[in-house]
Amino acid sequence: MDFLKELNEIQLEAVKQIEGPVMIMAGPGSGKTRVLTYRIAYMMECGIDPFRILALTFTNKAAAEMRHRIQEIIGLEAKNLWMGTFHSIFARILRYDGDKLGYPSNFTIYDVQDAKSLLKQIIKEEGLNDKLYKPNTVYFRISSAKNSLLSPAAYQADTNLVSDDESSGRPKIGYLYEKYAKRCFQAGAMDFDDLLLKMYELLDKHPEVLYKYQNKFQFLMVDEFQDTNYAQYEIIKKLAAIHENIGVVGDDAQSIYAFRGATIENILSFQKEYPDTKVLKLEQNYRSTEHIVNAANEIIQNNKSQLAKTIWTDKGEGEKIQVFKCMTDSDEGRAVADNIHEQKLRYHYKNNDIAILYRTNAQSRSFEESLRKHNIPYKVYGGMSFYQRKEIKDIIGYFRLTVNHADEEALRRVINYPTRGIGKTTVEKAMVIANQQEKTLWQVLANIGMYNFNSRQKTLINQFVIMVKSFATMLETQNAYDVAFHIGKSTGLLRELHGDKSIEGLARFENIQELLNGIKEFSERDVVEEEGEETQDQDRSLGAYLQDISLLTNQDDDDNENDSVKLMTVHAAKGLEFACVYVVGMEDQLFPSMMSMNSREDLEEERRLFYVAVTRAKEKLTLAFALSRYRFGQLQYCEPSRFLKEIDQNRLEVKGNVTKPRSEILGGGLKRKSGGLLKKKPDYEHHISEDFTADDPQNVQVGMEVEHNRFGVGKVQSLEGVGQNKIATVHFDAAGQKKIMLKFAKLMILRNNNMDD
DNA sequence: ATAAGTCATTTTTTT
DNA sequence: AATGACTTAT
Numbered sequence: 001m002d003f004l005k006e007l008n009e010i011q012l013e014a015v016k017q018i019e020g021p022v023m024i025m026a027g028p029g030s031g032k033t034r035v036l037t038y039r040i041a042y043m044m045e046c047g048i049d050p051f052r053i054l055a056l057t058f059t060n061k062a063a064a065e066m067r068h069r070i071q072e073i074i075g076l077e078a079k080n081l082w083m084g085t086f087h088s089i090f091a092r093i094l095r096y097d098g099d100k101l102g103y104p105s106n107f108t109i110y111d112v113q114d115a116k117s118l119l120k121q122i123i124k125e126e127g128l129n130d131k132l133y134k135p136n137t138v139y140f141r142i143s144s145a146k147n148s149l150l151s152p153a154a155y156q157a158d159t160n161l162v163s164d165d166e167s168s169g170r171p172k173i174g175y176l177y178e179k180y181a182k183r184c185f186q187a188g189a190m191d192f193d194d195l196l197l198k199m200y201e202l203l204d205k206h207p208e209v210l211y212k213y214q215n216k217f218q219f220l221m222v223d224e225f226q227d228t229n230y231a232q233y234e235i236i237k238k239l240a241a242i243h244e245n246i247g248v249v250g251d252d253a254q255s256i257y258a259f260r261g262a263t264i265e266n267i268l269s270f271q272k273e274y275p276d277t278k279v280l281k282l283e284q285n286y287r288s289t290e291h292i293v294n295a296a297n298e299i300i301q302n303n304k305s306q307l308a309k310t311i312w313t314d315k316g317e318g319e320k321i322q323v324f325k326c327m328t329d330s331d332e333g334r335a336v337a338d339n340i341h342e343q344k345l346r347y348h349y350k351n352n353d354i355a356i357l358y359r360t361n362a363q364s365r366s367f368e369e370s371l372r373k374h375n376i377p378y379k380v381y382g383g384m385s386f387y388q389r390k391e392i393k394d395i396i397g398y399f400r401l402t403v404n405h406a407d408e409e410a411l412r413r414v415i416n417y418p419t420r421g422i423g424k425t426t427v428e429k430a431m432v433i434a435n436q437q438e439k440t441l442w443q444v445l446a447n448i449g450m451y452n453f454n455s456r457q458k459t460l461i462n463q464f465v466i467m468v469k470s471f472a473t474m475l476e477t478q479n480a481y482d483v484a485f486h487i488g489k490s491t492g493l494l495r496e497l498h499g500d501k502s503i504e505g506l507a508r509f510e511n512i513q514e515l516l517n518g519i520k521e522f523s524e525r526d527v528v529e530e531e532g533e534e535t536q537d538q539d540r541s542l543g544a545y546l547q548d549i550s551l552l553t554n555q556d557d558d559d560n561e562n563d564s565v566k567l568m569t570v571h572a573a574k575g576l577e578f579a580c581v582y583v584v585g586m587e588d589q590l591f592p593s594m595m596s597m598n599s600r601e602d603l604e605e606e607r608r609l610f611y612v613a614v615t616r617a618k619e620k621l622t623l624a625f626a627l628s629r630y631r632f633g634q635l636q637y638c639e640p641s642r643f644l645k646e647i648d649q650n651r652l653e654v655k656g657n658v659t660k661p662r663s664e665i666l667g668g669g670l671k672r673k674s675g676g677l678l679k680k681k682p683d684y685e686h687h688i689s690e691d692f693t694a695d696d697p698q699n700v701q702v703g704m705e706v707e708h709n710r711f712g713v714g715k716v717q718s719l720e721g722v723g724q725n726k727i728a729t730v731h732f733d734a735a736g737q738k739k740i741m742l743k744f745a746k747l748m749i750l751r752n753n754n755m756d757d
Numbered sequence: 758a759t760a761a762g763t764c765a766t767t768t769t770t771t772t
Numbered sequence: 773a774a775t776g777a778c779t780t781a782t
Contacts, residue, residue: 058772087772112771130777192772227772259770360769362773382771416758423758551772571770593769609770630773 001045003038003073007031014280015039018046018219021274022247023267027311028296028615029287029577032249036223037066039247040081041073043219050080052218054239058227060085060552062575082217086232087192088551090199093213094190095547100206101198106403106543108189109550113388114409115139115180115191121412122179125435132169133176141165142177146193147229147261149200152178186440188406196231203238214242224574225250225270229261237273244274252307253300256571256609258601264305285311285615287577289318292617295647300611302646303604320653323644324624329585332626333366335655336582337374339622340565343580344376351377353579355566357613359591363584364567371565381568387549391497391508392515396546398487402471403543405442412441418496421460426453430461467491480523480542484516519545570613581617583610586625587638610643 004012011031014024015038026032036055044050057063063083071078082089095105110118116135119142123133145155155161156174165173184191190198203210220240222228225248228236240246252264271277285293293313300306324339326332336356343349356367364380371378386392394417400410416422427441433451434444444451448461467490474483488494497509523540566578585591592606614621625640644652 085772195772257771260772362769419759421758425758569770590769595769605770 001042003041007034007038008284010280010282011035011038014282015042017278017280018043018247019245021244021270021277023225023270023277023279024247024249024282025279025307025309026249026251026282027285027309028251028254028612029285029313030282030311031286032223032251032282033062033066033575035282036221036249037069038073040066040221041070044070044074044077048219050077051082052216053081053083053221054089054217054219055081055083055221056086056089056223056232056236057083058085058224058575060088062223085551086228086235087195090195090235091190091547091551094195094198094202097202097206097209098198100209101202102185103190103198104188104404106188108187108400108404108407108410109195109547110184110189110191110409111388111550112139112192113393114189117412118183118409119176119180121431122176122183125431126172126176126179128172128176133172137170138173138176138180141173142180143193144261145177146197147231149197149231149234152181183408186406186438187408188404189409193231196229196235200231200235200238203235210238213239218243218245220246222246222248223250224254226252226255226264226267227257227262228266229263230266231261233266233269246274253303253309253608254574254612256574256605256612258605267307281309283309283311285313286315287618288313288615289315289619291318291321291651292614292621295321295621295651296611296614298648299607299614299643299646303607304600305604319620321647321651322620322622323652323654324622325640325654325656326624326626327628329363329366329626329629330369332584332624333368333370336367336584336622336624337370337376340371340376340580340582341374343620349580351563351565354582355568355573355576355578355580355616356582356584357568357570357573357616358583358585359570359593359609360585361569363590367567367584377562377564378567379562379564381566382572385552386511386514387552389508389511391511395484395488395493395512395515396549398468398471398491398493399484399542399546401442401468402475402483402487403546405446405468405472406440408441411445414491415464418492420464422457422464426457426461429453475542480540480545481516481520482523483542484519488512488516522548570609573616574612577616577618579618580620580622581613582622582624583613584624585629586623586641586644587629588641589638590629591641592643607643610641 004015007015008031011034014022014035018039024032024035026035040053040055043053055063055066057066063085067078067081067083070081084092091109094101094103094107098107099105116139119135119138120130123130123135123138141161145161150158150161152174155177162171162174165171184194203213217239220236220243222236227250236246248270250267252267255262255264271279288296290313293311297310322339324332324335326335340354343354344351356364358364361382368378368380387396394414397410397413400407401414404410412427415427416424430441430444430448430451433439434441437444445461446465448458448465453461471483471487474486478486494509494512497505497512499505519542522545525540570583583591589597591610592603596602596606623644625644626638628637
């Protein structure tokens with residue numbers, strides 16, 4: 001076992017201690033992934049059947065990477081490991097044994113959007129005040145309940161929860177939970193939290209199933225243990241009960257998912273649950289230089305709740321941490337892009353070595369713009385993922401409905417898109433009937449003749465039902481791609497998108513093409529297996545494809561072949577490392593987020609987040625903040641983040657690259673489906689400088705906010721005044737003449753001749 | 758029934 | 773900046 005030579009003493013111990021309960025506390029950069037990988041490889045070298053090893057990771061990508069590395073050491077056998085995220089592994093098990101809870105094997109997985117849309121529907125049906133009962137709030141309450149393994153009945157019996165709801169004026173949340181759970185069940189659907197809750201119920205109520213998996217999984221391993229919630233922990237405990245060979249790996253200082261129910265309590269209760277737990281601490285950091293490591297320690301020590309641990313490095317002092325002080329967010333973008341450019345020239349970094357990390361996805365824009373100007377390739381992770389785009393969700397809605405007719409959210413989404421004359425009122429009416437008779441919406445539509453609808457509606461609905469049924473028939477004989485393509489064509493979806501010749505319409509059409517290509521690849525993927533060995537996923541049906549994609553995460557689509565600067569949230573950066581890291585938007589209210597400054601716990605989680613951000617850097621760390629920033633269209637003044645003050649100031653090198661304020665320009669027109677249709681969002685080049693003179697005002701086209709939420713495009717007629725206070729008279733086609741103060745108007749010059757820049 | 762216009766609300770991170 | 777609810781025109 002040559003591969004073990006690369007490990008230090010503690011790492012080796014962690015690898016070899018495969019029996020009994022083990023807890024590995026692994027600081028950032030301590031070689032955690034290597035230990036996990038080698039530990040599994042070691043097990044297999046010891047002759048343990050990979051089918052009997054269950055390794056739960058945080059992202060699919062982490063699992064795939066580990067599997068790949070183990071495969072390099074051990075060989076193809078690694079394919080048979082049970083390795084994946086909690087959600088994907090449990091989904092697989094539930095597909096197998098979920099029938100015992102009354103779920104079909106092709107159950108749909110509702111994403112957050114589906115779940116909230118269903119809740120909204122229920123709130124409406126119940127006639128509750130939607131100002132009080134917001135889908136977000138209700139969803140959060142239900143999600144927390146599920147993560148605590150509380151059924152609707154248990155929720156309503158819990159005096160604490162009930163009195164919480166009553167005092168917040170929302171006494172019906174428990175009832176809504178009950179309704180929601182029922183509707184999901186009827187629709188043959190589980191939301192993300194159900195994958196945990198139902199897994200627990202399955203093990204809890206069906207001893208034979210529990211016994212089967214307890215025996216099957218002889219060795220259990222959990223990565224990112226600090227980010228597991230109560231439900232996950234309880235499931236692990238159940239599964240490990242017979243063999244008690246359970247290894248957990250984590251770092252309490254990197255726990256950043258409390259908002260999702262993760263609790264560090266699990267780390268403490270683990271040692272209580274298994275008193276003979278072997279605890280190993282990996283404290284040497286192999287990643288970063290001293291300034292970075294020490295800064296991280298200085299930051300985290302401000303947290304009261306933490307386990308004592310100090311990471312250290314022998315990589316040498318390294319460079320000081322740069323701090324960029326900027327005026328506005330676009331200055332920040334420019335400063336970072338300039339610096340990236342300079343660093344690349346001077347130190348020969350590749351784009352792949354560089355990452356820009358921020359607190360919220362919305363912050364990416366100014367960096368995208370400045371990087372584009374520098375011609376630096378970049379990739380934005382997260383935000384709206386591919387599968388959440390409207391056009392993708394639309395076509396997938398058809399797939400879902402085809403595979404599972406009961407899927408109410410999918411049905412409601414596609415029933416009148418493309419428009420086929422089945423409007424809102426008709427659907428509402430059918431919904432009322434469905435609810436009264438405790439049937440699914442589909443059952444009502446499929447038997448529409450039994451109900452009181454006018455003949456036009458009956459015909460249209462019948463046509464729709466017949467169409468979907470024909471898709472379902474195809475499923476049995478055709479592969480995923482053929483069915484998908486047929487659906488796209490015969491629903492008119494492809495035609496609809498193809499007809500839209502705007503820039504965005506084209507992009508949408510391309511997205512659909514990309515999706516179809518993905519499905520094609522999926523349906524042809526390893527159909528032939530080596531040695532006839534039974535693999536875990538042979539199913540190449542459309543249903544299998546849906547299961548495959550429903551649990552993909554933002555981090556999973558990796559794009560390493562392209563050399564590009566990576567832009568992502570700090571959350572998404574967990575587990576990654578870069579030579580050169582820019583943590584941007586370091587302002588109070590943003591990082592720490594204004595939403596997370598209500599309690600000490602909140603603030604400490606934000607601090608751990610900052611800790612995670614800082615420790616991603618190997619050699620160079622830059623922190624940037626802007627003194628003014630737009631929020632809801634208003635310029636706001638910002639204080640530098642309180643976290644900056646927690647670092648020893650001798651480590652910092654402040655570069656106060658503050659420029660004078662410029663007139664701030666916002667890009668973009670509006671695009672809307674309903675309400676002020678402006679589908680096209682042109683690519684504006686928006687430089688408006690103080691010396692804007694417009695020698696020939698007639699030819700300067702100007703876009704400005706004409707009225708609230710409406711942009712107009714017009715030509716400048718005349719220009720008076722000097723400096724920032726110029727007044728332009730602009731002729732708009734629609735709005736006639738208007739005078740605008742350049743200083744205040746959100747104004748942009750359109751360059752029509754090179755819009756495709 | 759649908760498309761388009763008006764008005765109000767909004768506030769993070771993600772499996 | 774971008775949604776959703778509501779209104780109005782076709």
